[in-house]
Amino acid sequence: MGTIVGEFSATIESAILLFVLTVGLTQQAWAQVVGNEFLPQVSATCKSGHMSIKVAFNSSFTGAVHARDYRTPACMVNGDGGTLVSLDINLLAMRNTPDYCGVLVNNV
Numbered sequence: 001m002g003t004i005v006g007e008f009s010a011t012i013e014s015a016i017l018l019f020v021l022t023v024g025l026t027q028q029a030w031a032q033v034v035g036n037e038f039l040p041q042v043s044a045t046c047k048s049g050h051m052s053i054k055v056a057f058n059s060s061f062t063g064a065v066h067a068r069d070y071r072t073p074a075c076m077v078n079g080d081g082g083t084l085v086s087l088d089i090n091l092l093a094m095r096n097t098p099d100y101c102g103v104l105v106n107n108v
Helices: 003-016 028-033
Strands: 021-024 039-047 051-057 064-067 077-078 086-090
Touching: 064 086, 077 086
Parallel strands: none
Antiparallel strands: 021 064, 039 051, 051 086, 064 077
């Protein structure tokens, strides 16, 4: 059983490394880049088949944070002018389902 858990944990860690966030910038967010350096800080944690992603910005953010190549409601969040956005990704979602965000987990 330890091997299965270890393999699942390693697979989740690999998914985190392979999971790329793309930050879509609106005109207001673009002004952040011009005025001062744009330095988002991304953290991700995995638990119970979900990846919780938090992106902290150094100033207000009104752009979109989304999974690479997946701009569906389950895979993106819009900034509301605050400095933190959170996104929860279902790691167990099957391809071609609404909550699939391009991350595959093999827990065999």
